Amino acid sequence: MNEHGIHTIDTAFQRDHFDAAYLIVENGRGAFIDCGTNHSVPLLLSALDGAGLTPADVDWLIVTHVHLDHAGGAGLLMRHLPNARLIAHPRAAPHLIDPSKLIAGATAVYGEDEMRRSYGQILAVAEQRVQVVEDGQVVSLAGRALEFIDTPGHARHHHCVWDARSRSWFTGDTFGLSYRELDSAQGAFVVPTSTPVQFEPEKLKDSIGRLLSREPQWMYLTHYGRVGDVRRLAEDLYTQIDAMVEIGREFDGMPDRHQRIKDALALLYLRRAREHGCLLDDAGVGKVLHMDVELNAQGLASWLDRDKR
Known part of the structure; x- marks a missing residue:
């Protein structure tokens, strides 16, 4: 408390x-x-x-x-x-x-x-x-x-x-x-x-x-x-949301879109974790964020498809 x-x-x-x-x-x-x-x-x-x-x-x-x-x-x-x-x-x-x-x-x-x-x-x-x-x-x-x-x-x-x-x-x-x-x-x-x-x-x-x-x-x-x-974290979120949108648009229309988006998101978050000085190794960061990479890739796909409609 x-x-x-x-x-x-x-x-x-x-x-x-x-x-x-x-x-x-x-x-x-x-x-x-x-x-x-x-x-x-x-x-x-x-x-x-x-x-x-x-x-x-x-x-x-x-x-x-x-x-x-x-x-x-x-x-x-x-x-x-x-x-x-x-x-x-x-x-x-x-x-x-x-x-x-x-x-x-x-x-x-x-x-x-x-x-x-x-x-x-x-x-x-x-x-x-x-x-x-x-x-x-x-x-x-x-x-x-x-x-x-x-x-x-x-x-x-x-x-x-x-x-x-x-x-x-x-x-x-x-x-x-x-x-x-x-x-x-x-x-x-x-x-x-x-x-x-x-x-x-x-x-x-x-x-x-x-x-x-x-x-x-x-x-x-x-x-x-x-x-x-709070201000620093908000700026981090804005930057990453924009980067996620770029990733989604880059791979939209490709037959393996979901996997390409997942791979790019995992690299984005890992790079930022390294810049932040996170102490976990690369595999550790990947393990912590594995589920969120999957969900964020699904979210981007849903947004891209809805945007087309």
């Missing part, structure tokens, strides 16, 4: 220090921001106990967006939180109330066995317990203002949460990925993250700009943890 009552919870999804949820505590009341998967729920409940709260003390479960590493456990967690309401982006709320399309889409990508292993059974949230928030809307946690802004680019159903008390954003995936294994003497290393179906590079840059306009002290990333030096 830092001085503002913010607890970082490792959800243990995939590996240690990959996927975070957050618990904000204010005057004996709590709010979770993102929740990981069904398998993460015992860890979140344990974090409540460690913070001196009970499940009945939680007022809000906030999901930044409905990708399953952020919100897959929402239905199960809500069954443990008798007084909580779930806050969602207008485009996200229908998928939490009826997750059938989410489940079908993820199963098509991962297969039934992997869905069971990684996510468990995705449960619906009762409609009367879901609160939709619009761009600029503020909710109160025991008098502490939490403001929501619409942040497309990674996904069209994504919002970020501004906590004026700590001068911090809870950024979901909008402010990229920053794994602690890639830190160096220069500080945190960051990589943009796309999504296979809704990546929009210009909108992502605009969303990052909106975050910067508050002059935040900290960014709380789902992947992974709190980072400072």
Whole structure:
């Protein structure tokens, strides 16, 4: 916990220090921001106990967006939180109330066995317990203002949460990925993250700009943890988003487009890791970023094809 009552919870999804949820505590009341998967729920409940709260003390479960590493456990967690309401982006709320399309889409990508292993059974949230928030809307946690802004680019159903008390954003995936294994003497290393179906590079840059306009002290990333030096990281993200777009356009139309984009992205991120002074060897950097290279290549392909239509 830092001085503002913010607890970082490792959800243990995939590996240690990959996927975070957050618990904000204010005057004996709590709010979770993102929740990981069904398998993460015992860890979140344990974090409540460690913070001196009970499940009945939680007022809000906030999901930044409905990708399953952020919100897959929402239905199960809500069954443990008798007084909580779930806050969602207008485009996200229908998928939490009826997750059938989410489940079908993820199963098509991962297969039934992997869905069971990684996510468990995705449960619906009762409609009367879901609160939709619009761009600029503020909710109160025991008098502490939490403001929501619409942040497309990674996904069209994504919002970020501004906590004026700590001068911090809870950024979901909008402010990229920053794994602690890639830190160096220069500080945190960051990589943009796309999504296979809704990546929009210009909108992502605009969303990052909106975050910067508050002059935040900290960014709380789902992947992974709190980072400072916000201006430098934002410039790194802008540079890489532009480089990703160039890579996508260079290889568009080629029969082996996906593999060529993947190879080029892996080289881009490795070069930047070396420039940053990351201590892992090349194979180590590749291992940490392997899944993200694949997803970013899929995101670029989806954007290129949508742009043509």
